[in-house]
Amino acid sequence: EVQLVQSGGGLVQPGGSLRLSCVASGFSFSVYWMHWVRQVPGKGLVWVSHIHSDAISTAYVDSVRGRFTISRDNAKNTLYLQMNSLRADDTAVYYCTNFFGVWGQGTMVTVSS
């Protein structure tokens, strides 16, 4: 079965850190560009970050650049998002996706004191 299984969300205080993981199965993870997308509950989808299949080239939305780091381990079929210096406006459901029809189940990140 083609799927992306996410883990790592939760409640964190402002200024804290979290790492999200996304494990792929059922497709050739290593050849796909991968992305993180977030969604404030009740609001729209916002692209957050991208990583090339080579695991070198990356891109970020302006609001997270310098605080978030995307990475991948093609040997483990796993995508990561390291989130540092978290702020209240980072509170959202985070999805991993390859934009070719495969999405993770989403994981909630809540930044609050």
Next chain:
Amino acid sequence: DVVLTQSPLSLPVTLGQPASISCRSSQSLVHSDGNIYLTWFQQRPGQSPRRLIYNVSKRDSGVPDRFSGSGSDTDFTLKISRVEAEDVGVYYCWQGSHWPPWTFGQGTKVEIK
């Protein structure tokens, strides 16, 4: 950045009747390779997004043929020929032609009258 503007943002529809959603881009979505990377996603309540249509008009496997996509350059349309109860949700257009950032429309909420 490419801005995608969807209309309407809310679409009440009678079961069995057609529905149409517009997505207009702030610039041409023709990629340098000649393709147009305009995708439509459906997000049912409480679920992850699901890709319905890619490259303007190509339907994903398993998507009912009542869904169709059309358009060119900057104007695109998603049509549902006869709305069914399972079509309730939010529909997003997304562009992958000019990045970063990859961008979404604001979303159109389809509900049954």
